[in-house]
Amino acid sequence: xxxxxxxxTYKLYINGQFPRSESGRSYPVTxxxxxxxxxASWASRKDARDAVKAARAAFPDWSGRTAYNRSQVIxxxxxxxxxxxxQFEDEIRSQEGAAASLARxxxxxxxxxxxxxxxxxxxxxxxxxGANPVAGPYFNQSTPEPSGVIAVIAPKGPxxxxxxxxxPVITSGNxxxxxxxxxxxxxxxxxxxxxxxxxxxxxxxxxxxxxxxELAPWLASxxxxxxxxxxxxxxxxxxxxxxxxAAENLKRVRRSGVEDLFSAPDLDRxxxxxxxxxVWHPMGL
Amino acid sequence: xxxxxxxxxTAAAFEYAPAPESNSIATIRPxxxxxxxxxxxxxxxxAFKTINPATEEVLxxxxxxxEVDIDRAVKAARAAQRRWARxxxxxRSKFLFRLARIIQERxxxxxxxxxxxxxxxxxxxxxxDIPTAAxxxxxxxxxxxxxxxxxxxxxxxxxxxxxxxxxxxxxxxMLAWKIxxxxxxxxxxxxxxxxxxxxxxxxxxxxxxxxDLPPGVVNIVTGAAATGxxxxxxxxxxxxxxxxxxxxxxxxxxxxxxxxxxxxxxxGGKAANxxxxxAPIDQAIEGIINGIxxxxxxxxxxxxxxxxxxxxxxxxxxxxxRRMAILRVGDPLDKNTDIGAINxxxxxxxxxxxxxxxxxEGADSWSPECTLPAKGYWxxxxxxxxxxxxxxxxxxxxxxxxxSVLTFRTPKEAVEKANNTPYxxxxxxxxxxxxxxxxxxxxxxxxxVWSNTFNRxxxxxxxxxxxxxxxxxxxxxxxxxxxxxxxxxxxSGSR
Numbered sequence: 150x151x152x153x154x155x156x157x158t159y160k161l162y163i164n165g166q167f168p169r170s171e172s173g174r175s176y177p178v179t180x181x182x183x184x185x186x187x188x189a190s191w192a193s194r195k196d197a198r199d200a201v202k203a204a205r206a207a208f209p210d211w212s213g214r215t216a217y218n219r220s221q222v223i224x225x226x227x228x229x230x231x232x233x234x235x236q237f238e239d240e241i242r243s244q245e246g247a248a249a250s251l252a253r254x255x256x257x258x259x260x261x262x263x264x265x266x267x268x269x270x271x272x273x274x275x276x277x278x279g280a281n282p283v284a285g286p287y288f289n290q291s292t293p294e295p296s297g298v299i300a301v302i303a304p305k306g307p308x309x310x311x312x313x314x315x316x317p318v319i320t321s322g323n324x325x326x327x328x329x330x331x332x333x334x335x336x337x338x339x340x341x342x343x344x345x346x347x348x349x350x351x352x353x354x355x356x357x358x359x360x361x362x363e364l365a366p367w368l369a370s371x372x373x374x375x376x377x378x379x380x381x382x383x384x385x386x387x388x389x390x391x392x393x394x395a396a397e398n399l400k401r402v403r404r405s406g407v408e409d410l411f412s413a414p415d416l417d418r419x420x421x422x423x424x425x426x427x428v429w430h431p432m433g434l
Numbered sequence: 435x436x437x438x439x440x441x442x443x444t445a446a447a448f449e450y451a452p453a454p455e456s457n458s459i460a461t462i463r464p465x466x467x468x469x470x471x472x473x474x475x476x477x478x479x480x481a482f483k484t485i486n487p488a489t490e491e492v493l494x495x496x497x498x499x500x501e502v503d504i505d506r507a508v509k510a511a512r513a514a515q516r517r518w519a520r521x522x523x524x525x526r527s528k529f530l531f532r533l534a535r536i537i538q539e540r541x542x543x544x545x546x547x548x549x550x551x552x553x554x555x556x557x558x559x560x561x562x563d564i565p566t567a568a569x570x571x572x573x574x575x576x577x578x579x580x581x582x583x584x585x586x587x588x589x590x591x592x593x594x595x596x597x598x599x600x601x602x603x604x605x606x607x608m609l610a611w612k613i614x615x616x617x618x619x620x621x622x623x624x625x626x627x628x629x630x631x632x633x634x635x636x637x638x639x640x641x642x643x644x645x646d647l648p649p650g651v652v653n654i655v656t657g658a659a660a661t662g663x664x665x666x667x668x669x670x671x672x673x674x675x676x677x678x679x680x681x682x683x684x685x686x687x688x689x690x691x692x693x694x695x696x697x698x699x700x701x702g703g704k705a706a707n708x709x710x711x712x713a714p715i716d717q718a719i720e721g722i723i724n725g726i727x728x729x730x731x732x733x734x735x736x737x738x739x740x741x742x743x744x745x746x747x748x749x750x751x752x753x754x755x756r757r758m759a760i761l762r763v764g765d766p767l768d769k770n771t772d773i774g775a776i777n778x779x780x781x782x783x784x785x786x787x788x789x790x791x792x793x794x795e796g797a798d799s800w801s802p803e804c805t806l807p808a809k810g811y812w813x814x815x816x817x818x819x820x821x822x823x824x825x826x827x828x829x830x831x832x833x834x835x836x837x838s839v840l841t842f843r844t845p846k847e848a849v850e851k852a853n854n855t856p857y858x859x860x861x862x863x864x865x866x867x868x869x870x871x872x873x874x875x876x877x878x879x880x881x882x883v884w885s886n887t888f889n890r891x892x893x894x895x896x897x898x899x900x901x902x903x904x905x906x907x908x909x910x911x912x913x914x915x916x917x918x919x920x921x922x923x924x925x926s927g928s929r
Contacts, residue, residue, distance in 0.1 A: 276585065277585075281892070281894045282894050283890070283892035283894050283895050284569065284892055284894075285892070287887070289892070289894075289895050291895070291910065296900070297901075375901065388692065389691045390691075391691075392687075392691035392692065393688045393691045396684050396687035396688040397684065398856065398901070399680070399683065399684060399699065399701070399902045399904060399905065401905055415920075424881060425881065425896050425898070425907050425912050426875075426880070426882075427881065427882050427896050428882075428883045428885060429882070429884045429890050430871070430885040430886060431887050
C-alpha cells in the first residue's frame with residue numbers, strides 16, 4: 150500500500166504568522182494543464198487591513214535598524230531561499246509548466262536579486278544623499294528615508310516577480326503588504342516561510358493571496374498606506390481606478406509597465422518609496 | 435510690572451519714521467497679455483484685474499487664458515522643445531546664466547513689483563525672494579552641461595513639455611524653482627502664475643525676451659483655477675510641477691491616472707517648531723517669529739505649531755509676546771515693515787474664519803496692539819495658547835500670521851505631537867544638545883528639518899514633503915530628478 154502524502158495548507162502570511170483568511174474563503178489553484186494543485190486563501194478586506202496594521206506596527210523598528218542590519222537580514226533571506234531552491238523549482242514547474250532549466254534560471258535570478266538589494270541598504274544614503282553647499286554658514290545634509298507602508302501588487306509568476314517588487318521596498322526600511330500573483334500564489338506563501346525563518350521581523354513583509362481586482366482597491370484607498378506599486382496590474386481600467394484612489398492621501402505611485410524581470414532593475418523601484426530629508430544647522434562659535 | 439505694560443513700553447521705544455521704497459522703479463502697464471511663443475498676445479478669456487492688497491487699488495488688467503490659448507502655448511512649447519533639447523548643454527547653460535544675470539540687474543524693479551502685487555514687505559522681496567530666485571538660475575545653469583554626472587545615468591533625457599502651476603505666496607521665487615531646473619534639463623515650460631500675483635511672471639517674460647531665449651521655451655499663461663486645470667489636463671503636457679494646496683494637489687494626482695504624465699507636488703504643511711528647555715532662547719524667539727510671521731505666514735513650511743517644553747513655557751511665551759509687540763505691520767514698501775498685507779480678501783477671510791474657530795474651540799488668543807491701515811487686507815500677528823491637538827488651529831493650515839502653541843514634557847512626546855499630522859513638509863528643533871538635535875531630526879517625518887534655525891532656503895538644498903505635503907524635491911541635485919525622463923521601462927509605448 151502506497152503512503153498517503155500529507156498536503157500543505159497554503160494560508161496567508163501576516164505579521165509573521167500564517168493565518169487563514171478571516172473570511173474562510175479559498176480558491177483552487179491549478180497547474181499549467183488545469184489540474185488541481187491546492188487551495189489558496191482568498192484574502193478579504195479585513196485581512197488586507199490586518200496586514201496594513203502589522204506593516205505599520207513593524208515600521209518604526211525596521212526603519213530604525215541600522216542599514217547594515219537590514220542588509221544582513223535580506224542577505225539571510227537569499228541564503229535560506231538558496232537552501233530551499235529545490236522546492237521552489239518544483240513549485241514553478243508545477244504551477245507554470247516551466248522546463249527545469251527555466252525554473253532553475255528563475256530561482257537563480259530571485260536569489261541573486263535579493264543579494265543585490267541586500268547590498269543596497271547601506272549604499273542608498275551615500276548614493277542618494279550628501280552634503281549641500283548652501284550659501285551661508287550652515288551644515289546642510291540630505292539623506293533618504295523610507296516612505297512608510299507600501300502596498301505592492303506583484304506581477305504574474307510564482308517567485309521572481311514577487312521578489313523583484315518586495316526586496317527594493319524593504320531594503321530601505323519600508324514595510325510592505327504584497328498581493329501575490331493571483332494564478333501563482335503557492336510559491337508566495339512558501340516565500341513567506343523563507344522570510345519567517347530569516348530573522349525578518351514580523352510584519353515587515355505581509356503576503357495576501359486572492360483576486361487582485363478585489364484586494365488591490367482596499368490597499369489603494371487605505372489611508373495608512375504611503376505608497377503603492379502597480380507593477381502587477383495589467384487591466385488598464387483597474388490601474389486608473391487604483392491610481393485615483395491612491396491620490397486621496399497622495400500615495401507615492403509606481404505605475405505598471407512592461408518590464409523584463411530578468412534584466413537589471415532600475416533604481417526607481419527603491420527611489421519611488423524614499424523621501425529625501427534635509428537637515429540644516431548653523432555653524433558658529 | 436505686568437507683561438502688557440512692559441510690552442507697551444517696549445513698543446513705544448521703537449518709533450520709526452516711514453522709510454518707503456519708491457514704487458516708480460516698477461513699470462505697471464494697464465493691460466498685459468499672455469506670453470506665448472516669444473510674444474505677448476491677448477488671451478481669449480475675460481481679462482481680470484490684479485490689485486495691490488495693501489491699498490485695494492487696481493494695478494493692471496491681465497488676460498485670461500482659455501483652452502485655445504493653452505493649446506497654442508503647449509504647441510509652441512512642444513515645437514521649441516525639440517530645438518531646445520538639441521542645443522548643447524553648454525549653450526543652454528549660458529542662456530540660464532544670462533537669465534540669472536538679468537534678474538540680478540533688474541532685482542530692485544522685480545522686488546518692488548513683487549511687493550506691490552503680493553503685499554509682502556520690501557525687505558523680504560529685496561533680500562530673500564529675488565536674490566534667491568537669481569541664485570536658483572545660477573545654480574541650475576551650472577547643471578545644464580553636467581547632467582551625466584548627476585546620478586541619472588549616462589544619458590539623461592528631458593521629459594518634454596512641463597506645466598508649472600505656482601502659488602501667490604512667493605510668485606517670482608516659485609517661478610524660478612520651476613523654470614530653472616526644467617530649462618537646464620532640456621524641457622520647455624508653460625507656466626501659470628497665481629491669479630492674484632501675475633505681474634512678476636509677466637516681467638520675467640520680458641527678461642526672456644531680453645535674454646534672447648528662443649521663442650516657446652518659456653510661455654506664461656495667466657488666469658485662475660480653471661486655466662490651471664485646463665493646462666495640467668492638456669494631453670500635450672508631459673510633466674506637471676505644482677506648488678499649492680493639498681486639495682488641488684490631490685485633484686492633479688487623480689487627474690493624471692492612466693496617463694504618462696509625471697508629477698511633482700509641493701503642497702501644504704503644518705510644521706512643528708519644537709523648543710526644548712535648553713534651547714538658545716534668544717535665537718529660538720527669533721526663529722519662532724521668523725517661522726510664523728515671515729511673509730505674513732503665507733508659507734507652506736511655516737512653523738505654525740509651536741511645541742514648547744513645559745518647564746520653559748512661561749518664559750518663552752512672555753518673550754515671544756514682547757518680540758511680537760515690536761513687529762511692524764503696514765506698508766509693504768516701507769523698509770522697516772516686518773509684516774505686510776494679506777494677499778487677498780479671500781485669504782483674509784480664511785484666516786479670520788480659522789482664528790474664530792480657535793476661539794470657539796476654547797483656545798486663548800493674544801495680539802499686540804497695532805494699528806492696521808484702513809484700506810487693504812491686514813491681520814495682526816496672533817498667538818494662541820491653550821491649544822489642544824484636536825483644535826482646527828492645530829491641524830489645519832492657516833497660511834497667515836497665526837501661531838498655535840502646545841506643550842510637551844519629553845522628547846518622545848514632542849516627536850509624537852510633531853508627527854501627528856497628515857502633512858510632513860518641515861519642522862524646527864531648538865536645543866543646544868547635539869545628540870538630541872540629531873535624534874529629533876531623525877525622528878521627525880518631514881522633508882526639511884531646521885535645527886536652531888528656521889525658514890532657510892538655498893538652491894543647492896532639496897525642498898519638499900513627506901506624506902500629504904506632496905512628493906518630489908525642488909532644489910539641489912535632487913531637483914533634477916523631476917525633470918529627467920524615467921528610464922525603467924524597457925519597451926516603447928509605456929515610456
